[in-house]
Amino acid sequence: MQRYFVPKEQFDESGVRITGEDARHIRRVMRMNVADTIICANNKGDAFLCKIKAFEDQSVIAGIESVLTSESELPVRITIAQGIPKGDKFDTIVQKGTECGAAAFIPFHSERTVSVWQKEKSEKKRLRLQRIAKEASEQTHRLLIPEVEPLMTLDQLLIFSERFTCKAVAYEETAKAGVQSGLPSLLRNMKAGNSLIMVIGPEGGLSPNEAERLKQSGFLLCGLGPRILRTETAALYLLSCASYHFELLQREVDR
Amino acid sequence: MQRYFVPKEQFDESGVRITGEDARHIRRVMRMNVADTIICANNKGDAFLCKIKAFEDQSVIAGIESVLTSESELPVRITIAQGIPKGDKFDTIVQKGTECGAAAFIPFHSERTVSVWQKEKSEKKRLRLQRIAKEASEQTHRLLIPEVEPLMTLDQLLIFSERFTCKAVAYEETAKAGVQSGLPSLLRNMKAGNSLIMVIGPEGGLSPNEAERLKQSGFLLCGLGPRILRTETAALYLLSCASYHFELLQREVDR
Known part of the structure; x- marks a missing residue:
């Protein structure tokens, strides 16, 4: 319908x-x-x-x-802070991220961002992404439309992140080094109603300097599985894992 | 490198x-x-x-x-049997599915497939997808390139499926009815080295007749979470859940 x-x-x-x-x-x-x-x-x-x-x-x-009545909303609010990727990849991230249950998206300028959003065009781009989120929410039978926040710098993102219960950053070096992610323990420490912000770098990843600043602001460096994921796949992997953890495994226990 | x-x-x-x-x-x-x-x-x-x-x-x-040495291969082999979707969505499914650990892909003609592959062009299309799988395997540091099998009909798929340890079909009606999927129990019943074939319908989903035939051939009807996913998102959701289950949760236990 x-x-x-x-x-x-x-x-x-x-x-x-x-x-x-x-x-x-x-x-x-x-x-x-x-x-x-x-x-x-x-x-x-x-x-x-x-x-x-x-x-x-x-x-x-x-x-x-x-x-x-519906159970189509994740019990935890997950916000994807995405370093701006090339081309129309942000469209894909918002569309598929909405399908997979994201609560909000924050575009941010990262050191290695190639595709810079000009200030005068950035509100137009935000509105376009917001429209994609609305359409995807309708199609996927969600009860809430994810918010697309205005473009931020890393400094603004660090301040904004203070309102979240949990803060993490997808850091590729963790996967490359073969270190298994702290993702299960991160999710296990969350309760219904909690919020998580996950920072994902653009194509070139975050710079070591950016990763260090996030770490010093209390962000957990978190690997997303043993394979190197493209930037536009990382959010979907995280959200699918969270859905499996909270909506399939945990509700199974509740019954 | x-x-x-x-x-x-x-x-x-x-x-x-x-x-x-x-x-x-x-x-x-x-x-x-x-x-x-x-x-x-x-x-x-x-x-x-x-x-x-x-x-x-x-x-x-x-x-x-x-x-x-690397742990970049899923311990279970997951084959995605995908009803041919519209446009270039199969490219996306193979590229991102390879990133998320798929072992193989089977394109099949489903009753509701809109975009029919003509016989004479189907080998060319298969080779194109195989090339995408190779490039994605290199980029994501996999040790194995997923196979792209030749185009099949549902009858051929049913015969081919006999070689798999587990057989399942992503069935949207399960999600719409609010029934939670048997995905966790499906994954829990698999051991390292086992193989799973997951059938995913095209945009319009599988017909009730196709779902019934798969069910009668021993396929488990399986929901993929509480939200309705687009056909090109379903494989990524499944593979991410399997990665979380086998590569993050289970290896955590092993350590």
Whole structure:
């Protein structure tokens, strides 16, 4: 069934008003009629089965039929701080990272970043990634859309990172040296509701200087398995491992 | 350091002869000289640190300096049988699947496959994917290049699947129904050296008829987490979970 994220203020007790691009999508692309059903999520963790009641001007009015329960959100919030990669790789990271349960993405300029975001274009790029996150959230049946934060420098990232329960950095040298990652112990130390920020370097990796600064700010250097992963694969590997740990292994224990 | 896969018969006790595209890469792209070092792997699970001794005609002759040990291969062999997806998504699946440790890939025609491979072009497509697997293996420091098998029908796939220890199919309806996957128990039942074939449908998923036929042939219907994944993300999720299970959690226990 088609899913749409609708701002919370467009909900009232009995129904929801869908506007803008989504209303157009329902009318023009899906060619839906009165009595057709859709799912509306409020991006606060709630989703509702809704039935279309009327088409008004540019809006679609739908009534709430029932509340949906879902386990489609990871019990821990994982934010991917990604050194800007080349080409359209950030699109892939946001799309697939959203599918795999990321809570937020932070683009940051790293010493070895090749593809620099010009200041005047960076908000446009952020909005584009935010749109990809919304579409991927709908497609993958998430209840929350991951936030795409504004572009940061490493200094800004270090300050921003203070709000997280756990801080880690994917450091390739750990994999190259054959050292097994502290990933299982990192995940085991997290409880439901905790937050993790994972810093991932661009194609050339983080510089030793950057790794050292992150380490001094309390970031754990963490390997992501024994193979060297491309920058655009690292976040997916981490999120899949976290999903396996919290959503498959741990829920199995809970039952 | 630059890595190359060299056929086993081009190795002798003291050295290795690199020919063809790789020899050209060493000379023209990397512009290496005598005494420069490279890593040569024989695709049988061995890798060697080698030093260039001479350039002969179109070949590069290198001496073996030492044997490298590595834990870059998953202890279980996982084959991804992938319903042909649209566009260049199969390239992504092979590239990232190789990074995440896949042993082989099988392209198959599924009822809902949109992008049909014409018979006369299918060997060309297979060779292209095989080349992507080789390059990704070198980049990710693997000791084995995943095989890309020829295009199969579901009937051929069912016969081929008899050689595997474990057989499973990623079935979206399991995720949609909120049923948690049997993935942890599937992985727990596998021992080092075992093999698994995982069938993944194309964009539209497998038809109920295909799922039923696989089930009757002994395939376990298996969900891949609580979110609906795109077809090109499913293999990466599975392989990352297997890596976490066998390479991070289990090796942690072994130490």
